[in-house]
Amino acid sequence: MTDLFYAYHNVIDLCLLNSMLAFGCFILLGVNLFSLATGGLMAIGAYLSIWLTMQQGWSFAPALTAALVAASLAAFGLGSLVLRLRGDYFTMATLAFTEVVRIIALNWDSVTGGALGVFGIPQLTETWQLAGLLALVIYLIWAVRHSAVGERMRAIAADELAVSTAGHDVARFKLALFTASGAIAGLGGGLAAHLNMFIAPGDFGFLRSVDTVIAPVLGGVWNLAGPVIGASVLVVLPEALRFSAQMREILIGVTMLAVVLFLPAGLVGLPKLSRRRAAS
């Protein structure tokens, strides 16, 4: 068992980290917000935290806290501006944000190392920290979902107008969720930066944002297991398909397509489906 852990601990770390990040998108998908801001918000958390640990001599926990706070504030500011946009326009605006952050990171050499990236980052992120923080995120989301606030979330997903005529400020509610998702992305960014010894602006771009939002869609948007399953599949699948670089992308794409077409509830819907098959 310990051998297995050492052989695969990179994969396990990535599963845990990406699951946590996926929850940031999961809470937004719950109110029909499809955000691609994750990459940009992660970058803010990542660069701030390594600057604090490497150049300011901060220890890990306060640096992570700072990353979380900074990304929350950034999400609050971004959300105030772009949450009024509808559907596709909101998604495009969040993508633009991620691109702007990436381009700033490319050019701000003194902090980000420019296109070459930052080397020699201390590896402070431990598997138990990732597991503990993921558990905390899951618990918090579970507690909110099983409360009147969770009911309001489901109501907003179904009919915003009905919720606002019931006396609730839907815009403020979405801004709070967006800020919370920023907190998760910032924390995840700080953890990701201290997981490997190297980061570069490309690590936090469009693809990172897309991967993070795809994970809950793949796993299931309505079930707390969804983001964990989706993110883990997205980590493990490319490893399993390592034999061919081209086939890899294609097979991942095909898997996504199949899930969207045949499992609208995501992979968490799979057992129910096979049970129904067995019964009939």
Added chain:
Amino acid sequence: MTPLLELRSVSRHFGGVAALSNVSFSLPRGAVIGLIGPNGSGKTTLMNVISGVDAPTDGAILLDGAPVQGLPANLLARRGIARTFQHIRLIPDLTALQNVTLALRTPSAGALDILLRLPRLGRIERDRRACGLKLLDQVGAGQHADTLAGGLSYGDRRRIEIARALASEPRLLLLDEPAAGMTHSERTSLRDLIAGLPERGLTVLLVEHDMDLVMGVCDEIHVLNQGNSIASGKPEAVRSDPKVIEAYLGAEDA
């Protein structure tokens, strides 16, 4: 005494089309006021403008004498205007009770209560549940409390929507065709429910096609036709007004 709500020359244009033009009337406190008119006469547009779902192009809406036109729906709800919809807008995947508690004014749990699951949380949720059940009983839908709203009959959903509107403790209740799709006996109990609302301090604006209900329950009726106010007064007077008959039946040629 200032009326609860006063409309002053309220207009709503959609491009070149005038859905409402210069509509003025007021709702005295504790009255049940009917709003009738043929299809497309602007009744729902007026409801939308009063409840903040839509904003008037021109004119003023005064609540307790203070202008409220153009305020968002959630603020107007907080200030005491609640409504139901012609096309029912319950949340199908919440239970009847959850739909009602969504609009309750009683304090909901705070962030710490929820995140730490403090004992207070259970007490608050129980109180809210009790409030919601009481409202569901009042509209006669108590037995459906824990059924998903999407699976209920039309008449039940209409009543649950009224319970949700009442949950926000409104002073003004806008009912948009509450009797549509209801059976005869359901209409009778709806009529009793509406007639009892003024005693609870509510003022009601009722849009309805069921003339028996409107004539039976309203203190005063306003008639809209093509966005214009064409008549208003006591039910008997409105019923025999030639302009109203013409609007409904079309002009007689012979």
